[in-house]
Amino acid sequence: MTDGLLSQSFTSAAADTDRSVDPDLVARARAMAAKGTVLLRNENDVLPFTAGTRLALFGRIQKDWIAVGYGSGGDVNPPYVTNLLDSLRESGRVEVDLQLAQQYEAWCEQNPADPGEHWGAWPRHYPEMPLDDDAVREAAGRNEAAVVVIGRAAGEDRDAELAGGSYYLTDAEHALLSQVTGAFDRTVVIVDGGNVIDLSWTENYPLDGVMIAWAGGMEGGRATADVLTGAVEPGGRLTATFARRYQDHPSAGHFGDADVTAYVEDVFVGYRYFETFAPEKVLFPFGSGLGYTRFDIKPTGVHADEGTILVRARVTNTGDRPGDEVVQVYVHKPSGELSQPLRALAAFGRTGELAPGESREMELPIAWADLASYDDAGATGHRSAYVLEAGSYRFHVGHDVRSAHDAGGVDITELRVVQQLEEAAAVDPAHGFERIVLEHDENGDPRIGYAPVPTRTTSLKQRILDRLPEAVDPPVGDEPTFEEVLEGTAGLDDFIATLTPRELADLTYGDVTMDSPLGAAGNAGALGGVSRALRDRGVIPAITTDGPSGIRLSTHASLLPCGTALASTWDPQAVQGLCARHGQEMSRKGSDILLGPGMNIQRDPLCGRNFEYFSEDPLVSGLTGAAQVNGIQSQGLAACPKHFACNNQEFKRSQVDVRVSERALREIYLRGFELMVRESSPWAIMTSYNKINGVWGHYHYDLITSILRGEWGFTGLVMTDWWMRMAQDPDFPALHDSGYRVRAGVDVLMPGSIHSQQPVRDEGVLESHRAQDGLTLGEMQEAARHVLGYLAAVRPQGHRMGRGEREEH
Ligand code: BGC
Numbered sequence: 001m002t003d004g005l006l007s008q009s010f011t012s013a014a015a016d017t018d019r020s021v022d023p024d025l026v027a028r029a030r031a032m033a034a035k036g037t038v039l040l041r042n043e044n045d046v047l048p049f050t051a052g053t054r055l056a057l058f059g060r061i062q063k064d065w066i067a068v069g070y071g072s073g074g075d076v077n078p079p080y081v082t083n084l085l086d087s088l089r090e091s092g093r094v095e096v097d098l099q100l101a102q103q104y105e106a107w108c109e110q111n112p113a114d115p116g117e118h119w120g121a122w123p124r125h126y127p128e129m130p131l132d133d134d135a136v137r138e139a140a141g142r143n144e145a146a147v148v149v150i151g152r153a154a155g156e157d158r159d160a161e162l163a164g165g166s167y168y169l170t171d172a173e174h175a176l177l178s179q180v181t182g183a184f185d186r187t188v189v190i191v192d193g194g195n196v197i198d199l200s201w202t203e204n205y206p207l208d209g210v211m212i213a214w215a216g217g218m219e220g221g222r223a224t225a226d227v228l229t230g231a232v233e234p235g236g237r238l239t240a241t242f243a244r245r246y247q248d249h250p251s252a253g254h255f256g257d258a259d260v261t262a263y264v265e266d267v268f269v270g271y272r273y274f275e276t277f278a279p280e281k282v283l284f285p286f287g288s289g290l291g292y293t294r295f296d297i298k299p300t301g302v303h304a305d306e307g308t309i310l311v312r313a314r315v316t317n318t319g320d321r322p323g324d325e326v327v328q329v330y331v332h333k334p335s336g337e338l339s340q341p342l343r344a345l346a347a348f349g350r351t352g353e354l355a356p357g358e359s360r361e362m363e364l365p366i367a368w369a370d371l372a373s374y375d376d377a378g379a380t381g382h383r384s385a386y387v388l389e390a391g392s393y394r395f396h397v398g399h400d401v402r403s404a405h406d407a408g409g410v411d412i413t414e415l416r417v418v419q420q421l422e423e424a425a426a427v428d429p430a431h432g433f434e435r436i437v438l439e440h441d442e443n444g445d446p447r448i449g450y451a452p453v454p455t456r457t458t459s460l461k462q463r464i465l466d467r468l469p470e471a472v473d474p475p476v477g478d479e480p481t482f483e484e485v486l487e488g489t490a491g492l493d494d495f496i497a498t499l500t501p502r503e504l505a506d507l508t509y510g511d512v513t514m515d516s517p518l519g520a521a522g523n524a525g526a527l528g529g530v531s532r533a534l535r536d537r538g539v540i541p542a543i544t545t546d547g548p549s550g551i552r553l554s555t556h557a558s559l560l561p562c563g564t565a566l567a568s569t570w571d572p573q574a575v576q577g578l579c580a581r582h583g584q585e586m587s588r589k590g591s592d593i594l595l596g597p598g599m600n601i602q603r604d605p606l607c608g609r610n611f612e613y614f615s616e617d618p619l620v621s622g623l624t625g626a627a628q629v630n631g632i633q634s635q636g637l638a639a640c641p642k643h644f645a646c647n648n649q650e651f652k653r654s655q656v657d658v659r660v661s662e663r664a665l666r667e668i669y670l671r672g673f674e675l676m677v678r679e680s681s682p683w684a685i686m687t688s689y690n691k692i693n694g695v696w697g698h699y700h701y702d703l704i705t706s707i708l709r710g711e712w713g714f715t716g717l718v719m720t721d722w723w724m725r726m727a728q729d730p731d732f733p734a735l736h737d738s739g740y741r742v743r744a745g746v747d748v749l750m751p752g753s754i755h756s757q758q759p760v761r762d763e764g765v766l767e768s769h770r771a772q773d774g775l776t777l778g779e780m781q782e783a784a785r786h787v788l789g790y791l792a793a794v795r796p797q798g799h800r801m802g803r804g805e806r807e808e809h
Contacts, residue, residue: 071156194611334391548596579631622675739768
């Protein structure tokens with residue numbers, strides 16, 4: 001299957017005229033977009049602009065505001081999208097230069113910002129309006145300050161690139177910056193987009209203010225205006241590092257290959273790398289961001305008992321405006337046998353609003369178990385175990401990773417084995433590589449070393465055979481209906497035991513197309529009761545929609561702040577509140593399962609879907625993801641976090657083999673998912689297209705069955721990303737395609753056809769079941785149990801918006 005076939009898109013033009021929105025959802029979206037805005041520089045308190053400030057706005061993005069990224073995660077039909085120019089005028093709090101605004105408005109109309117029709121070929125930026133020096137000088141004469149807006153977009157199937165107009169500025173943008181900073185006394189730059197881009201130029205122009213407005217959804221323009229005018233303080237803190245140069249990122253040189261990407265940096269992802277080996281290469285550190293007041297964070301103690309460590313700090317607002325600070329706690333673990341980064345985020349919390357002079361005592365708990373490291377090499381004598389090595393665990397508290405200072409430590413005298421697991425998803429011995437480890441030079445300073453990555457020692461085939469699920473026997477007496485299961489008068493297994501192989505197989509496929517007639521127009525697909533035979537037995541369909549930043553349907557729906565914007569608030573409670581209201585909109589519009597949150601780690605700044613994802617850090621990702629799931633699921637619906645796992649690049653995403661040590665996999669790439677599963681029990685999870693150590697996500701027994709279900713206790717259903725590469729099971733010749741998938745524990749192929757161009761039901765499950773030594777009845781029942789278990793517990797209602805029956809295939 002080519003990437004082209006995976007690039008499904010369907011006409012999602014708004015089919016109705018109902019543009020009404022829930023005012024509470026809108027208010028929350030606006031507040032969250034503002035809270036996620038990250039102020040990186042504020043010389044001489046240039047911001048907020050005082051009332052009545054005369055402002056000149058430059059850059060077409062003031063009008064053509066980037067509200068979201070491209071692809072399934074951005075393809076919502078919002079009832080409107082605000083932009084900065086209109087929002088500042090609407091605010092009435094500043095005076096926007098009319099002449100310049102009119103010039104931009106006329107030019108933007110003549111040169112529309114058109115993303116185009118072709119999937120994956122969207123523009124990463126839009127050309128700038130040229131301005132002559134006189135016009136800029138005249139504008140400087142009329143105004144007190146300038147705001148320059150730079151916009152960037154990337155998306156699904158569309159990574160950013162190392163070129164002007166994507167990671168770098170264009171010549172036209174450079175020209176604009178030099179004209180404006182040459183003429184104005186005060187200049188503020190706003191970067192509106194979803195990816196980390198090069199900001200080295202902020203050192204070269206005399207800029208007073210630098211602010212990141214992460215794609216904030218339909219209320220993003222208003223949110224940015226709120227922040228600029230001081231109606232709201234910028235509440236965001238960076239969830240990824242801005243390095244001085246792209247080449248300084250540890251992933252640089254190991255990103256974007258079509259076939260193989262080795263994660264050589266191992267656990268040294270993002271700030272874990274920079275703080276340990278190259279602090280001088282950082283421009284804006286992880287966790288940084290300014291508000292409109294100042295805070296003093298004074299550590300007041302570190303207390304530990306058997307299970308928990310409590311880090312305490314007193315936070316005082318020392319400025320003259322009210323404000324709300326994020327307190328961040330980083331751990332420095334002892335480097336014994338296992339390399340440890342100098343800093344790893346261990347806890348964080350927001351103070352809530354503090355008046356000038358006011359203090360708050362913060363108490364941040366950390367479970368010892370969450371500090372353990374996974375020994376994939378047996379270096380500590382405990383291979384495949386989470387361990388706490390002996391030594392001093394130091395805790396650093398502060399505003400960001402760089403300024404956090406030592407608050408105290410706790411010593412462990414003997415190594416503790418926290419959890420003994422089993423090797424899973426390890427690197428194929430044929431694909432070994434060298435990973436970064438921590439060494440020290442003659443002065444004791446950290447230095448990069450390399451060591452061979454441990455490789456697989458166990459037989460996957462044997463593990464699978466040893467653990468094949470048993471089939472359940474039919475009950476004595478009448479066949480129960482699914483209604484009886486719902487009423488509680490029949491057991492789920494009794495119902496499952498009466499399903500025929502055909503019915504069981506049908507439960508392992510979604511409806512054959514996106515935009516299933518069983519649900520509202522523009523849905524992403526249906527699962528569950530997708531055949532008439534199943535529906536006759538009372539099995540209802542469930543309707544999925546993208547996600548994550550809004551409901552992707554033909555009808556209008558709210559476009560919410562992107563994942564990075566939400567994570568940048570460092571406020572999971574507020575994310576949960578927003579997502580609960582979002583869930584209510586899902587119910588109204590006919591979505592049962594939201595295909596989100598996007599939980600992959602922002603490993604490299606160029607990944608096109610970084611806007612959907614939360615952070616380079618798994619704790620921020622895990623807690624923000626859990627908040628989104630909890631919010632949606634509090635409304636009796638389901639969330640489907642994705643893409644499990646390692647979808648860290650879009651280029652050839654269904655081809656690339658991610659090679660990663662088991663330790664980095666568990667501690668970085670799976671960790672966010674693990675925390676999210678633990679804290680929010682999602683009803684569903686979506687696999688990724690890519691391979692992980694040689695096995696595609698949708699065939700990955702170890703990821704799904706050994707780790708997700710076996711270790712983490714996940715009980716929901718697992719679905720593929722939309723269509724999948726067909727393949728033969730290398731260990732079991734009788735199994736192919738969906739037979740291979742179901743054996744791995746991936747319950748549902750979405751949508752249930754061979755591929756997007758051919759809406760014909762795939763028959764891999766039945767064929768693999770009928771073959772000698774094929775898929776067992778027990779395995780098919782197990783998949784059915786996950787699907788029906790979800791349907792019975794949640795009772796999806798989205799089919800009430802259905803438009804008719806599907807012709808049987
Ligand atoms: C994307 C998923 C999305 C699905 C359905 C896939 O191409 O990778 O994130 O949920 O399509 O639109």
